[in-house]
Amino acid sequence: MGEQAFKLWKDWRLHVIVLAIVAVTESIGTFAIPLGPGTILLLPMLYAVVIGLALYFTPLVTDKQSINAEPLVFLSVSVLIAKFGVQAGPALPQIIEAGPALLLQEFGNLGTILLALPLAVFLGLKRESIGMTHSIGREANLALITDKYGLSSPEGRGVMAMYIFGTVFGSIFIGLISGFLATVTPLHPISFAMATGVGSGSMAAASLGPLIAAFPEMSETLTAFSGVSNLISSVTGLYMSIFIGLPLTVKMYEILSKNKEKKAAKGGVDYDKKS
Amino acid sequence: MIKSLKEWILVFTIIGVIMLIGNWIGYDILPWEALPGIAILIGISLAGLIIHRLLPFQLPSIAYIGIIGLILTIPGVPGATQIVTHTTEVTLLAIATPILAYAGVSIGRSWFDFVQLGWKTIVIGMVVLLGTFLGSAVIAEIILRFQGII
Numbered sequence: 001m002g003e004q005a006f007k008l009w010k011d012w013r014l015h016v017i018v019l020a021i022v023a024v025t026e027s028i029g030t031f032a033i034p035l036g037p038g039t040i041l042l043l044p045m046l047y048a049v050v051i052g053l054a055l056y057f058t059p060l061v062t063d064k065q066s067i068n069a070e071p072l073v074f075l076s077v078s079v080l081i082a083k084f085g086v087q088a089g090p091a092l093p094q095i096i097e098a099g100p101a102l103l104l105q106e107f108g109n110l111g112t113i114l115l116a117l118p119l120a121v122f123l124g125l126k127r128e129s130i131g132m133t134h135s136i137g138r139e140a141n142l143a144l145i146t147d148k149y150g151l152s153s154p155e156g157r158g159v160m161a162m163y164i165f166g167t168v169f170g171s172i173f174i175g176l177i178s179g180f181l182a183t184v185t186p187l188h189p190i191s192f193a194m195a196t197g198v199g200s201g202s203m204a205a206a207s208l209g210p211l212i213a214a215f216p217e218m219s220e221t222l223t224a225f226s227g228v229s230n231l232i233s234s235v236t237g238l239y240m241s242i243f244i245g246l247p248l249t250v251k252m253y254e255i256l257s258k259n260k261e262k263k264a265a266k267g268g269v270d271y272d273k274k275s
Numbered sequence: 276m277i278k279s280l281k282e283w284i285l286v287f288t289i290i291g292v293i294m295l296i297g298n299w300i301g302y303d304i305l306p307w308e309a310l311p312g313i314a315i316l317i318g319i320s321l322a323g324l325i326i327h328r329l330l331p332f333q334l335p336s337i338a339y340i341g342i343i344g345l346i347l348t349i350p351g352v353p354g355a356t357q358i359v360t361h362t363t364e365v366t367l368l369a370i371a372t373p374i375l376a377y378a379g380v381s382i383g384r385s386w387f388d389f390v391q392l393g394w395k396t397i398v399i400g401m402v403v404l405l406g407t408f409l410g411s412a413v414i415a416e417i418i419l420r421f422q423g424i425i
Contacts, residue, residue, distance in 0.1 A: 009285035021376040026301030045375040052379020069381035076374045082319035085344015101418035111410015116402040165400035195411035205371035231341040
């Protein structure tokens with residue numbers, strides 16, 4: 001950051017586009033769509049990411065704007081993190097009380113291994129599934145897999161696929177499900193606020209927004225917990241993946257793929273011609 | 276350092292103005308009422324970025340930014356009440372909208388790579404996000420209940 005982000009402020013075209021997106025989306029405002037027992041909240045920030053993406057395919061946005069936008073995401077996220085911080089101070093006694101939950105919910109990252117890894121193996125993916133499902137697949141996990149297997153390995157392709165998916169769709173998807181899950185499941189909004197901290201800064205923003213909109217009376221508490229959870233994840237998340245997430249995924253992959261071979265041999269069904 | 280500092284300040288000024296306008300249109304908070312708040316948030320961000328540059332440890336800069344914000348607003352710290360009052364005028368949702376607008380413009384370049392990945396990636400990607408999100412929430416819920424907090 002910094003040197004390579006030279007003269008970002010000069011890209012007036014990019015800033016005018018973003019200002020226009022903000023003005024348009026904020027005037028449209030929030031819509032709540034009831035869906036079964038829950039609610040899907042459409043927030044200005046969700047339109048903003050879709051409009052921004054769509055504009056890339058118009059002559060309004062050139063590659064230069066798209067390249068410059070990346071460090072600007074980081075710099076604007078830092079303002080959000082500052083907001084998380086100032087909400088956390090006043091809630092400090094409450095946060096200390098909930099400390100064990102905040103630290104241990106990092107283990108929730110393992111949820112993806114239990115849920116997504118069997119599915120990936122079932123769909124016929126090989127070692128790609130290790131890269132794909134060992135974690136939520138953000139920058140730190142990309143670095144970890146690259147370091148261990150190299151980016152051109154099957155594991156590397158898997159983590160890259162997940163990184164791209166998360167970058168393109170992460171904030172849209174998690175923004176849609178967070179408000180819905182919070183209204184439809186019996187889990188407490190504070191538990192969901194902690195869960196918003198697990199991903200990237202823009203995912204945190206996208207998933208916390210609908211929570212606050214659904215429970216406005218708890219807005220300060222929810223922001224504080226989300227912020228602290230994000231802080232803890234950013235410091236401990238990588239170690240969680242190194243020491244628990246990745247070894248567990250590899251182990252489980254070996255067991256799952258062996259079972260699959262056995263089944264295939266017994267039933268005589270040729271699931272996968274190569275193996 | 277000086278060069279990036281100048282760059283950071285100019286960029287933050289632009290981002291700050293965009294956030295103030297969004298905060299005005301979407302949440303009816305007049306820009307001059309939210310101005311001190313956004314200035315404080317930008318100041319905290321800058322301080323975090325500078326500390327990250329100066330210190331030799333490999334902690335992400337957002338860790339410093341979050342911690343500074345937290346320390347400044349602990350009840351009893353001089354000025355904490357004023358910081359909280361001013362920053363409340365800047366809505367979190369108004370901060371998030373420009374972030375995701377920049378993100379949208381930036382991810383356009385990954386779109387074709389993404390399309391090549393195929394439907395399996397989309398299915399697994401959704402389950403990965405859902406699994407992580409729900410997994411964290413469930414564990415948090417269990418421990419919070421165990422402690423009798425909720």
